Amino acid sequence: MSTLPSRAAQATGVAAGASGADAIAVRGVSKWFDKEGTRTTALDAIDLRVAPGSRVALVGPSGCGKSTLLYVVGGFVAPSAGAAFAFDRPITGPGVERGIVFQEYALFPWLTVADNIAYGLARKGVAKAEIQRIVAAYIDRMHLQGFERHYPRNLSGGMRQRVALARTFATEPAILLLDEPFGALDAQTREYMQDALLELWTASSNTLLLVTHDIDEAVYLCDTVYVMSRRPGRIVRRIDVDLDRSQGREAIVLSERFRTLRNEVWLAVREQVRGADDGADA
Amino acid sequence: MSTLPSRAAQATGVAAGASGADAIAVRGVSKWFDKEGTRTTALDAIDLRVAPGSRVALVGPSGCGKSTLLYVVGGFVAPSAGAAFAFDRPITGPGVERGIVFQEYALFPWLTVADNIAYGLARKGVAKAEIQRIVAAYIDRMHLQGFERHYPRNLSGGMRQRVALARTFATEPAILLLDEPFGALDAQTREYMQDALLELWTASSNTLLLVTHDIDEAVYLCDTVYVMSRRPGRIVRRIDVDLDRSQGREAIVLSERFRTLRNEVWLAVREQVRGADDGADA
Amino acid sequence: MPTLDLDTASRPAQERAHVSWRHRLARAARRASLSALPVIGVLLLWQLAVSAGWVRAIFLPPLPAVWHALVDIVTTPLLADTLGTSVLRALLGVALAAAIGVPAGFALAESRWLRWWCEPYVAFGYPLPKIALVPVFTVWFGVAALSKVMLVFATCLFPFMLAAQSGASLVPQKLRWAALALGTRPRDMFRRVILPASVPSLITGLRVAFPIGLITVFTAEMVSGGGLGEAIVQAQRYFQSAQVYAYVLLTMIVGYAADVLIAWLQRRLPSSAG
Amino acid sequence: MAAGMPAAVPGRAIARQRVLREFVGLASVVVFLLAWHVATRLALFPEGFVPAPGDVWRAGLHLARSGELFGNLWATVVSAAVGLATGSAVGCVLGMAMTMWPRVELLVSPLVRGTYALPKTTLIPLLVLWFGVGGATNIVVVAVTAMLPLIAYTVRGTHEVPQVLVWSARTLGTPAAQILWRVLLPAALPQILAGLRVALGLSVLVAVSCEMIVSNQGIGKLMLQYGEQGSYDYLLAGLVAATLVAWLADIALRALSNRLLRWHEASRADSAQA
Amino acid sequence: APPTIRYASAGVVGPGELETVIFSDWFKANVLKRHGKEYVIETTTARGTPGVATLLAAEQADLGTLAFTSFATVIATDAVPGGVKAIAEIHRDAVKGYASNPFVVLNDSPIRRIEDLKGKSVAVNAFNGSVDIILRIALQQHGLDPKKDVRVVEMPFGNIGPALRQKRIDCGVLAMPFQVDEAKRGGIRTVFDAVGVVPPYPVLFQSARAKFLQAQPQAVRAWLADYVDAQHWIYNPANRSKVVELTADLAKTPAKSLDEYFLTNKDFYRDPNATISAASIQPPVDAMSRLGLLPKPVSVAPYVDASYLPKRA
Numbered sequence A, B: 001m002s003t004l005p006s007r008a009a010q011a012t013g014v015a016a017g018a019s020g021a022d023a024i025a026v027r028g029v030s031k032w033f034d035k036e037g038t039r040t041t042a043l044d045a046i047d048l049r050v051a052p053g054s055r056v057a058l059v060g061p062s063g064c065g066k067s068t069l070l071y072v073v074g075g076f077v078a079p080s081a082g083a084a085f086a087f088d089r090p091i092t093g094p095g096v097e098r099g100i101v102f103q104e105y106a107l108f109p110w111l112t113v114a115d116n117i118a119y120g121l122a123r124k125g126v127a128k129a130e131i132q133r134i135v136a137a138y139i140d141r142m143h144l145q146g147f148e149r150h151y152p153r154n155l156s157g158g159m160r161q162r163v164a165l166a167r168t169f170a171t172e173p174a175i176l177l178l179d180e181p182f183g184a185l186d187a188q189t190r191e192y193m194q195d196a197l198l199e200l201w202t203a204s205s206n207t208l209l210l211v212t213h214d215i216d217e218a219v220y221l222c223d224t225v226y227v228m229s230r231r232p233g234r235i236v237r238r239i240d241v242d243l244d245r246s247q248g249r250e251a252i253v254l255s256e257r258f259r260t261l262r263n264e265v266w267l268a269v270r271e272q273v274r275g276a277d278d279g280a281d282a
Numbered sequence C: 001m002p003t004l005d006l007d008t009a010s011r012p013a014q015e016r017a018h019v020s021w022r023h024r025l026a027r028a029a030r031r032a033s034l035s036a037l038p039v040i041g042v043l044l045l046w047q048l049a050v051s052a053g054w055v056r057a058i059f060l061p062p063l064p065a066v067w068h069a070l071v072d073i074v075t076t077p078l079l080a081d082t083l084g085t086s087v088l089r090a091l092l093g094v095a096l097a098a099a100i101g102v103p104a105g106f107a108l109a110e111s112r113w114l115r116w117w118c119e120p121y122v123a124f125g126y127p128l129p130k131i132a133l134v135p136v137f138t139v140w141f142g143v144a145a146l147s148k149v150m151l152v153f154a155t156c157l158f159p160f161m162l163a164a165q166s167g168a169s170l171v172p173q174k175l176r177w178a179a180l181a182l183g184t185r186p187r188d189m190f191r192r193v194i195l196p197a198s199v200p201s202l203i204t205g206l207r208v209a210f211p212i213g214l215i216t217v218f219t220a221e222m223v224s225g226g227g228l229g230e231a232i233v234q235a236q237r238y239f240q241s242a243q244v245y246a247y248v249l250l251t252m253i254v255g256y257a258a259d260v261l262i263a264w265l266q267r268r269l270p271s272s273a274g
Numbered sequence D: 001m002a003a004g005m006p007a008a009v010p011g012r013a014i015a016r017q018r019v020l021r022e023f024v025g026l027a028s029v030v031v032f033l034l035a036w037h038v039a040t041r042l043a044l045f046p047e048g049f050v051p052a053p054g055d056v057w058r059a060g061l062h063l064a065r066s067g068e069l070f071g072n073l074w075a076t077v078v079s080a081a082v083g084l085a086t087g088s089a090v091g092c093v094l095g096m097a098m099t100m101w102p103r104v105e106l107l108v109s110p111l112v113r114g115t116y117a118l119p120k121t122t123l124i125p126l127l128v129l130w131f132g133v134g135g136a137t138n139i140v141v142v143a144v145t146a147m148l149p150l151i152a153y154t155v156r157g158t159h160e161v162p163q164v165l166v167w168s169a170r171t172l173g174t175p176a177a178q179i180l181w182r183v184l185l186p187a188a189l190p191q192i193l194a195g196l197r198v199a200l201g202l203s204v205l206v207a208v209s210c211e212m213i214v215s216n217q218g219i220g221k222l223m224l225q226y227g228e229q230g231s232y233d234y235l236l237a238g239l240v241a242a243t244l245v246a247w248l249a250d251i252a253l254r255a256l257s258n259r260l261l262r263w264h265e266a267s268r269a270d271s272a273q274a
Numbered sequence E: 001a002p003p004t005i006r007y008a009s010a011g012v013v014g015p016g017e018l019e020t021v022i023f024s025d026w027f028k029a030n031v032l033k034r035h036g037k038e039y040v041i042e043t044t045t046a047r048g049t050p051g052v053a054t055l056l057a058a059e060q061a062d063l064g065t066l067a068f069t070s071f072a073t074v075i076a077t078d079a080v081p082g083g084v085k086a087i088a089e090i091h092r093d094a095v096k097g098y099a100s101n102p103f104v105v106l107n108d109s110p111i112r113r114i115e116d117l118k119g120k121s122v123a124v125n126a127f128n129g130s131v132d133i134i135l136r137i138a139l140q141q142h143g144l145d146p147k148k149d150v151r152v153v154e155m156p157f158g159n160i161g162p163a164l165r166q167k168r169i170d171c172g173v174l175a176m177p178f179q180v181d182e183a184k185r186g187g188i189r190t191v192f193d194a195v196g197v198v199p200p201y202p203v204l205f206q207s208a209r210a211k212f213l214q215a216q217p218q219a220v221r222a223w224l225a226d227y228v229d230a231q232h233w234i235y236n237p238a239n240r241s242k243v244v245e246l247t248a249d250l251a252k253t254p255a256k257s258l259d260e261y262f263l264t265n266k267d268f269y270r271d272p273n274a275t276i277s278a279a280s281i282q283p284p285v286d287a288m289s290r291l292g293l294l295p296k297p298v299s300v301a302p303y304v305d306a307s308y309l310p311k312r313a
């Protein structure tokens, strides 16, 4: 993977919760949807700060507003109340410094696998030869050899997801927003991808906001796990992950601390899932 | 949940591998796709027999042909070679006795949540009042209260998946074909859904063919786990799950046997994932 | 791939925060004034062109004259005689075309053999300049309304057929599969899946066909009499340009109103993009 | 594929299918011609009014030999093609811009919608003032007519573009202004091509209609002259020639669609519009 | 280069508008001595004489074929900048012993006289066209109100015969060449034609924009000289077979049926010298005026100019 450009230099003041430039700051964000007289509140006064270079996971019951929160940070959806900031600048729309992988992949169906991966690089004005090199590297890394010229519709679900990851990773954004990025992958490929992600993070120290259903994944990958309540989504719990990451995956996953943390998140989420969705508010 | 009709009575001869009427029999099925001179072989001489009332999981690397195999059994895709049978009748097209949940949900976008769930029941000619009762029960069970009148596009990913499950479960097919049915659910909802599935199965003793990436899920839910090789998909391993299921989930999952089996499947899949996809064949 | 469609506007633009009714009112007024702008611009340019003598009044009459002519038409039974007659004929023809073209289009999408058999007729019949067939239609269906209705039918049939055919052939395969596995009989497939999934396509077809229907009626009437078309031709023959433009404005208003109505319908129906 | 069970089709079978398809199409044309011939022999039509296919063929040959056919056909084709190209380009861009920027929609929609039902041929006297007799005037009328389906289909196509695609493109560094042609255009291409097919049919129809009003050349002029004269065999020969050209263009367009939409889920070798 | 004359014809080729035969390629090459030297003619086809009038008004044509109806309208509305002049006759109606456009009915029809048309439907090719005016004048002369007592419908000339036979109309007018074909087919009879209804009048005549006449008088004179020469050539029996062959080819009608009437007294009357006079145009124009079809009465005299025609030999 190519190295991250100077953008990474912005990522100073790494201390979480520091009052300096947060990579992401969400202040009192609410979001509701009005449909034919019914109001569905997806987010309720969310406050969230992500320090540059940190890795944060969002977990919570299905339909609690995780994707919606990611869209607010991505700049795709304007909050109904409150505001979101990236590196202290208010978020008013999408930006290249915030790369996103959507739950539904959002590949360009008219582009081949290789062209999908090359897309963001071409927009950045990267030279042709360099693009080819990077695309080839990602094809390799994502185990997509032989499918360079295939169109997305001819790929399996997991293959599509890997293309989506490659497309976003290739542009090396300062902030990575991932919405269940490994959901369609088999357990082994998933682990492989997780480690690839960590490796990328180590190389470029970008900031990670990860939505996932997989609690092991959240704890394994991130420094902080936020647990959201069931809809209307609120942040009900923050769990700091203090793992010794100097060893390999096996050691980490088998460690007592991992088990404890995992359990803690588990119980916090279960508390939220119990009682189930309560439907639209009105 | 309403009880299963007499169809369940067909499900005799439960012994796996018995030469009697298999619920599903796949005999020497191959499937390849020819695109502009390139041939991609998705399935390579698959043999598979599923006894009535048994629960079988298919696991394997992403892109190995699991969905394709499910489509062959569903009767949506004709094999390039070989043939598939349901209750000894050759499969020539889709049939109500084989209910399917697709990896991408395939909800009817023009129908509300309630109408999507009611769809199959109405086709079966179930009485209006009965349909309403069943739909209400599934709305409840799937934690979709308050979203009855919503259209699919206003639902979160996990909610869509739950609607798709409800739609198929409601018609109580003799054979259930599930393609990553819990992929978009959070861990807790997923467990809840798994148990709901087992409950349904116990009540109606239908046959289950489950494609999943979650090895715990495969082992927890099924009697037999088939491991597929990476593309071209072949079945490389059959693991019989001999768990004592008399106890609750906690006990099963924490049992030594569960761990062993889980590990066995894990290693079998990893062996296949190693070396990655090899691209199109030609 | 599902359309993730947050909020009412299904446009891929930035989404706006919610606003109070007062803001909404102000916004509606702003929108209306923005829409009026180009119309006012065109009218100004028109009057300027006449006043400055760039175009002679015989080709572009002064606006007040057109206005008077328009008032004359609208306030007399002339409106029903001309516009009323034409619109009624167009409506009948378009309805007939939809009633036959839509099922035919679906049939073409579903049956290869039928498609192959009909391909030459569709490909030939569609671009065939139907207006050249006015004499034939007059002999077959008489000079009165029927021949015009049939001509509209012949012209609008193909847009409906193509809309239905393309709508049906774009239905995602998994939806068909899901429906079959849920017990939809193949013969119900159309009613249960293909039709609802094609609704947006059909409305687009209507949006194209209806104005074509109107144009056809007007043009046919220009050739063989009756309705607004005859009124225009008469006025044109006698260089009564104010009347000509009054009628032309009427056709524009009718077309505009019809399109607004269809667009409204389009928004009301649940989108097939899911 | 009604029963949802597509047969496995190896390359040779596809070729065989293509031959079969052409054969079925040909057979249906032959049957039509026979029926027509028999009907004229049995005098089912008013005498002298519908010529037999053989007469039309002879008339066509005569026109071709005298050189009248190709010169006039060329004129018609040029009007239709240039008008179609400009009209659909403008319509396509307008349609996308209307979806992307509500302001553009507000601004242009009254004018655009006003032109939908306007019988453009009534404006020919005005257009003739500016563009002269023939070519340019006809091109303008064809272009304005072709715009309608392109706008309607493009608007629909772009409305259905999944929002996440636009979002993806934006975060991958696509400037807002480029979304139009980097995302909306390719994503809406299936619909745009459907609209183009509708417009293609219309453009020939309208080009010929214009030539029937005022022209110094074109198939429409031939048809007007021979129609007034009662030489219906020659009228039909001209009609068939123009329609043949449109048919060939339609075939070319479908081939192009197939190529451009290789990526599309529903693009099948012989599907409706893909 | 010689000046170009842009000529707008009314949409009929061959016998209906003889000038279309005359400016065919063969005539240009073999008969029109002055073509290419003193003038060049370029033709446009319009839909009927109102279309020609529009082209003259738009100054997109210099000369064109008009009928008295479109001519009077152009004058009354002052449509052509600088005015319009009728300069040469093409053919004449209501001349005894020659063709006129007959109003015909089926043989078994109860309609025998003009009075019998009360309550019936009559087809003409164009409302307020010259044939329609003749009909209205005839009706008025026989005490019928053209607006109330008769249903006048419009259909192309070619349709009127079939429509009559299918009983979609009670009476209809037949033009060339349809009247010949229909007569041959039989079963119809004439109720009346223009003869006796109005004095002889030019059905079609060449007209020119006055501004063009001023700018290019020599070119117009040369064209009209060629035109008159060509008419003589056409009417020369020695050339008949060639003329019929050429005209048949141009109009795409069988030479045999053309030969039966073309240039004979079954055809319209054509003045050998294309003489035009205000006196012959004025009566039908006055009739139009009486029928309320003109915004104001029109005196055509200032708009008829025979001086561009060659001096009689």
Ligand SMILES: Nc1ncnc2c1ncn2[C@@H]1O[C@H](COP(=O)(O)OP(=O)(O)OP(=O)(O)O)[C@@H](O)[C@H]1O
Residues within 6 Å of the ligand: A033, A035, A040, A041, A042, A061, A062, A063, A064, A065, A066, A067, A068, A069, A103, A231, B153, B154, B155, B156, B157, B158, B159, B184, B186, C005, C006, C007
């Ligand atoms: N366009 C919309 N209109 C109405 N409600 C919406 C819309 N989009 C989302 N919602 C609602 O907002 C809530 C949050 O949705 P969101 O997609 O953010 O959930 P999520 O946490 O990502 O769920 P999942 O884990 O299942 O993907 C849901 O209840 C959903 O129904």
Ligand SMILES: Nc1ncnc2c1ncn2[C@@H]1O[C@H](COP(=O)(O)OP(=O)(O)OP(=O)(O)O)[C@@H](O)[C@H]1O
Residues within 6 Å of the ligand: A153, A154, A155, A156, A157, A158, A159, A184, A186, B033, B035, B040, B041, B042, B061, B062, B063, B064, B065, B066, B067, B068, B069, B103, B231
């Ligand atoms: N229509 C098609 N045309 C060409 N190749 C196809 C088509 N459908 C599937 N394939 C190929 O067949 C192989 C198997 O696909 P399939 O969807 O069955 O995989 P899978 O095991 O379900 O993968 P995943 O777990 O990622 O969903 C893939 O390599 C895919 O690229």
Ligand SMILES: O=C([O-])O
Residues within 6 Å of the ligand: C215, C219, D118, D119, D120, D121, D122, D145, D206, D209
């Ligand atoms: O009037 C027409 O635009 O065809």
Ligand SMILES: [Mg+2]
Residues within 6 Å of the ligand: A066, A067, A068, A103, A179, B156, B157, B158
């Ligand atoms: Mg989500």
Ligand SMILES: [Mg+2]
Residues within 6 Å of the ligand: A156, A157, A158, B066, B067, B068, B103, B179
């Ligand atoms: Mg799959």
